[in-house]
Structure formats: C-alpha cells, structure tokens
Amino acid sequence: MSSRDLILARIRRALTDVPRSETPADVPVDRGYARTHGERTAAERVALLAENLADYRARVHRTDAAGLPGLLARLLADRGARTVLVPAGLPTDWLAKTGSGTGSASGAGAGAEPGSGSGTARRVVDAAERTPRELAAVDSVVTGCAVAIAETGTLVLDGGPDQGRRRVSLVPDHHVCVVRVPEQVVDSVPQALDRLDPARPLTWISGPSATSDIELNRVEGVHGPRTLDVILVAD
C-alpha cells in the first residue's frame, strides 16, 4: 500500500463517527463576521491606510500623478541611492525625474550615469537572468502594488508588470511602493482576497521587515527591506 493510500485509509477509519451521508457543506460555517470594520468614505479609507502603514513604521507620502516623478526622485536622492531596481513593466514616467540610464546591477558601484531629472540614481531593470547577488548590490527598488488594505496597513503585490518577481521587492534594503488611491485601496482582508488571484504568487507586506524574537518585543529590520516608503498617488 502506498503511504498515500495508507494515510487516506487511516483518515477514513478515524472518521467513523461522521455519517456517510454527511458532506462538507453539511458542517455549518457561520460567516456572520464583519466584511469590514466600519463604513468609510474613499478619503477615510485612504487616511486609515496611511495611519496604519505609519503605525508599523512605513514612511508614508502623498502626491498626485504630476508630483510622483519628483517625489520619487527626492526619496531616492535623500536615501543616497546610486542605483534603483525597477520591474520591467514599471510606468516609465514614474522615474522621469530620477536617472534615465539603465545598466547592470553588478556595475552599480561604478559611478552612475547622469540622469535627465533631479535625481541621479541609475535605473536597473530586472530580468530573469539577474542573480540574487546582483539584486543585493542595488540600493533601492520601486514597485507598484495590486491592492492595499486600510484596516491592517498592508500592501499586496501580485507580480503584475509594475511589481515584477517576488525577489525584486525583497533583496534591496530600501523599497518604495506606489499605491494608486483610492482605487487600489480596500477596507479589509476579506475584500482584498476577493480582488486577488490565488494562482499568482502573492506577497503581503505590512511595514518593513521586523522580528519579535528577542524578548517578544517588535524591532524593525531583519532580512527584508529595512526601509519602506509608501507613496499614495491620488488620481
């Protein structure tokens, strides 16, 4: 007998108290819990997102489409980023004021090309052949997101064109995530799951990397990005 058959047989023997006629749907699950915790206008929802992001030590910035390139350039410049990793599908105008050059991450330290805007960070476009070590050599990463959850202060990335591979938002030490508000913001976890496709690999991010492993106190900054900038871009 295979272990598969053995385990399934053990399960059936273990469940002799379950009537043969019972189906999974016969076991009641009361879904009377809340879909959202509170009624909010779109503006209130965005405000709550900002509040909860900040509560978990993300740095929150607000701007509009016209202001985005300048803000991004400033954040990267303030950080002193010489290179910035971008997913292949990141809208090109986002970094219009940063640096226009592209190149290999391994050359990151070899002097940045002058950019067309106010920032100087050189753009590094992610590609399948980039090794983890190349990604680790990049200073910052900019991505979009799929959904943001106001009640928990969570960003969800689903690998869409402006987000790229999961490792892109993981390996560099500084992550700038752009959220289009209000349309990408939902109130709650149940609403977020509704919007997401389980077939895609998802990364849910709530603040920078953290640990509670030393004396059960939360401290920020272990293996993931230690700085998380979130830009809420209004229509």
Added chain:
Amino acid sequence: MPPRAAFPRAAAAAVGDARLRANLRHATHTIRAKRAAAVAELPDWELLRAAGAAIKDRTLRHLDHYLPRLEEAVTAAGGRVHWAADAAEANRIVVDLVRATGETEVVKVKSMATQEIGLNAALAREGITAYETDLAELIVQLGDDLPSHILVPAIHRNRGEIRDIFARRMGDWGRPAPEGLGDTPAELAEAARLHLREKFLTAKVGVSGANFMVAETGTMVVVESEGNGRMCLTLPETLISVVGVEKVVPTWRDLEVFLQLLPRSSTAERMNPYTSTWTGTTDGDGPHVFHLVLLDNGRTDALADTVGRQALRCIRCSACLNVCPVYERAGGHAYGSAYPGPIGAILTPQLRGTGTPLDASLPYASSLCGACYEVCPVAIDIPEVLVHLRERVVQGGQVTLRGTRTVIKPARGHAAERAALRAAAWAFDHPGVLRAGQRLAARTLRLHPRRLPGPGRAWSDSRALPEVPAESFRDWWLRTRGERDSHEQP
C-alpha cells in the same frame, strides 16, 4: 526529541532557575496586553473565532475529501506531492529530494513540522547542512539548544545571552559576528542579517512548512515577520515544504478568517510584516521545482479521538503559551516536545501516545485555569482535552496508535491515587460514612500534623494546612435546624 524526565521534575528544575523565570515572565507578560489590545480592535472577534473553529471542523471531518483535492490542485499548478506516514518517511523523502539536486546545504524557514520530525538531524546524518534562518531558530541552532516556544523558540534567552551566543558561535557556521557586538535588539538583528545574507544569496534548496494550504486552489501560505521566509521561498531553485495534513483549509475565501485570527493572536499585530502565498510554480518567479510533503506522524491518531480531534484545529499562534501560568514558570523545555505549553500538553500525547512517563505526565501539566481556551483563536477547549487525556492515562481504554486501534492499559504509578479517589468517591456516595469521618477528624484535632508525610509533603512544604473545624457544616445544620431536615439518606 530525547525522552526526558516527566514534566513535574523538569518543571521543578525550571522553577528554580531565576534567570529563566525572569526571561519568560518578561516575554510572556509583554505580549499578553498587546494581544488583548489587538483582539479588542475587532468587535466581531468571537464570530471570527467561531468561524475559524467551524472551518477547521469541516476540514477535519472531511479530510479524505480535501487532501486529494489539494493534491490535484498542487499537481496541476506544477508542484509534486509526496505522502509521509511518519517522521522517518518524511525525513527520507526530504533527504532524497535534496540529494537529487546535488546540493549539500539547505536554507530553512522556521517550521514546527520539521522540528517535530527532527529533520535537521536526519539531514546532518546524510551530510546535508540545514541552516535555520529565523532569528530565534538561529539562536537555538547556534546555541546547540532546543526550542522552547512555538513562535519564539529562543524565548528562554534574554538579549545578553543572545549576544554571547552570536559572538561565540556565528564564526563556526559562516560569517562571524561583528567585533564588539552589543546587546540591543537592533544590533542583534543586524548581526543575523549579515550572517545569513550570504546563505540566502547562494542557496539552491529551501525547506519550509506552511501555515495553511488551500484545497480548492492548491495555494500554500507562509506567515512570517523577518523576510527570511520570503528569502527561502523565492530565491532557491528548489523548494520543499513539509506540512501536516491538518493544515489544509477548503477555500481561498477561508483565508479571510485565518489571516485575521493568526497575526493578532500570535504577535499581537494587525497583520504580520510578510505573508507569502504560492500555487505550484510560476515561470520566471521563484523556485522552478516545488515539492509538498504531506505529513501524518500521529495526526490521524488524534483525528480518531472525537474529543481530542479539536487539537488539530491549532494554527500554531502560541497565544495559549503566552497566557499559561504553568508555561510561564516551567518553560518550554519541560514539555519535552516541539510543541510546548497547553497546546503541547494535548497535542504531544496524541501524536506520540501516552506510553512514556513524560508523555503520560503532560495532561497533568495544567491547573485547568482555562486561560488557554479563552485566548485560543480556534476555540480549542484545551482543559476539556486535558481531562480527557488524563482519563486515558489513568483508565486506559481504546485508542488509535499509528493507525491501529488498540486497547491500552492504565499507566503505572497511579494505583495509590486511584484507590484514594475511589475511597473518596465511595465515602461521598455514603454521607453517613463521610460524617463519621468528619467527626473523627474533628475529635483528633490535636493529633493532626503540621506537615504531611509522603505525597502530601508536596503540599505542606509551601502551604500551611488548614485546621479542621470542630464541627462540620452538616453537624451544625443538624444541631441547629435538625427539625427542618427533610430527608437524610443513609
């Protein structure tokens, strides 16, 4: 896990360790108030809790329906599913899978299932080094120690001890700790970051567990904080996940319940920093080979017990440990298992049986205060199961062991207790006898010792004995209201 002393002895040793007690007290009290606040934010908590319990019950009562569906969905998404009846088989499967890659090193995400089966030791025997990457697991691994908490395996260590372990041992495993390492949590986390980064960037094989598996879609879910999980789940070429069969949930939608219950119960956060979900493999993103090892190892034995079954609802949040007054004083090691605390006291004797003195002592490692049940996000009535397992220990009876129904004998060492309680029950069922005993006790007041001999010493060493009053309530009533006393039975 080596078989160790029964719980009371190990716990007594821990009680005498002042530093351990201070560490545990500080950590568990820190998290208690935070958890309560995080839970209080959700007015529908009790409904979520009931839904969490119901979803798990639905799954468990139809596990033979959901596991094949999960297998089908994982396979369709490009994963490979393996079934392991016990720890040895699971370890063999993982060893073979690692060998097939040609690698001799793996990076690991913290996983209770692989602790339970002793995977690291099994890999080491085959010349494969497993690097634990969770900060607390790293502390345990570097310190040649054992985990003592489900969420925070190094909870028994304070910052000073952690600094010493890092300074002394990191060099043996890879990049040494920075010179002059301090003991602030930030410095310690930075040291772990530098130490492990090299491993992450070069690892070809990752090993993980999973918090949830969705039968409907074949999706795996790992909930974590540090990002070491994301590293292990996305950078290697091959990913092997070892997961208990009870971790399956029916639908994607069901996650809406558990992703609210787990972080608030566990680290007292609205949401943990990182949650990763993946379904099979994805072209160009993450490992291109994914193996899922489904683990029984006693779970179906627990499933066969209609009272004990509820322990399989557990989502490993560790809220019950953090509120348990016994855990706080005994520490995790006294439980002699990967699963300490109240949940361990009901899970371990079901997974391993009650055959050893240690496992038979675990159901008694509780004052039945009920704090664990109160905080459990899936409403496991831990006191109910503890009492049920006590019955199994002292009375024996029919149980399922490794898939086979068998009748076990009462555990040894309970004969005197059984006789005493039987005598008490008999006396209580004969109030005339009880009254005679009370009167005898009252008449012999002066003869009563201040400290008891034998097993009673355990009581009177730290607690004075009450004086037996001269007149029982029963006699007082008879003396003062006797005429109204309607019916005394013999």
Added chain:
Amino acid sequence: MRVALFVTCVNDTLYPRTGRAVVTLLERLGVEVDFPAAQSCCGQPQYNTGYRHQAEPLVRRYAAAFRGYDYVVTPSGSCAAMVRDNYPRIGARAAAEGRGRELTEAAESAVPKTYELTEFLVDVLRVTDVGAYFPHTVTYHPTCHGLRLLGLRDRPRRLLAAVRGLKLVELPGAEECCGFGGTFAVKNAAVSAAMGADKARHIAATGAETVCTVDNSCRLHIGGTLARRGSPVRPVHLAEILASTEGDIW
C-alpha cells in the same frame, strides 16, 4: 420557591463557616433555604484527575439529592462549573458508551437549577446591596472557574461595592490562577507553589487586610501560602463578607 444549599464537600468539612454565612445571608434576604443531607461532593476531584467513571455515582447522587428544588445555590464557582460544564459531558460519554440516557437525564435535571451564590443573588434575587457591613480593606481574587467557566464577570465586585465600610483595592494580576488546580497542587507541587507565591506577593502588595474569593478551594491554597509566609492577610469567602452586618461582624 424551594431553595437548597449545596454546601460542597470542601466547605462541609473544612469551611463550615462559609455554609453558615450563606444560610444567614439568604435568610436575611427572606429566602428559606434547605440543606438536603443526601448531598455530598460534585465529583470534580475524580473527574478532573481522569476518573470519570468514579464521578458518575456522584452525578446521580446530586440529581437525586436536589430533586424537587427550584434552585440549588452553592458558594463555589468551581463546583457550579463542574455541574454545568461536565455533568452533560459525563452523560454524553456514558450514552456514547452504550449506557443509556440515565446520566444525561441526571445532568438535565441538575444543570438548569444550579447557581453559584453571586449568580443567585444578582440574577435571581436581583439584589446587589445585601445590607452588609464589613469595615475592612479587601482585595478580590476572581477564581478561574468563576471567571472563565461560569463567566461571573462583575457580579462579585458589584456585591462587594455595595458593602458598607468596605474598601476594595485592586489586586495586580488578579485574573492569574493561584496555582491550586485540585490534584495539580500535589502532582506539580513546584509550579503550583511558585504560582501561589506570586499570588501571595501580589496580595501583600495591595496592603489589604483581607483577600476575598468565591471558592474556598482557592482560599485553601492562597490562605495556606499566606500563612506559611507569615502574612497577616486574612482569606475569607465572599459569603462571609456578605453575611456580616453592623450587629454581627463575621
């Protein structure tokens, strides 16, 4: 309304004063209370130690002893919880073992009429000011079974708050178990004693003269620990405070 007192074996033998206080209190409130002598122990020591079958005769005895009464009042949160939570379980298990519905019926007759003292006062008699006088500083330890199994919530506090002369002081870590736990106190003596020591330390820190519980088994443990440590704090059962009046201080 026919009201019976279930005094419990611990109170009958070790704390008869508590039983007398309940009688005094209820009679003062105009309730005629009876003490059926056929009663004994609820069976909790047997049940909680794993000897479910030995508890069964005591379930039958309880049901029989209190047959014909409308209310059974007990000054023990733990024993009330035993009846309410575990009698139905004992019945269900016996039925599952093919031994009929006898114990289930016993449980069904016992459960609805069993009230812990503060429940009876607040929910049935609808009284919180029982006319008591107790000129002492008191701290209250909510016992685990009263707190978590019965859900007594603020009933004992409301009753205490209405007692004239009484000053109630908060007990730090009040909701933590005192470490008694029946046979736990002997089987895991070291942990039990450590829990008791912490409880005693917290009680001492309040500066109260008196520590009050709704369960004398916990009082036995707390009192024994306080006495061994030479503490002057006096443990009492809530009923004894409520029975006290200006003319008759308990």
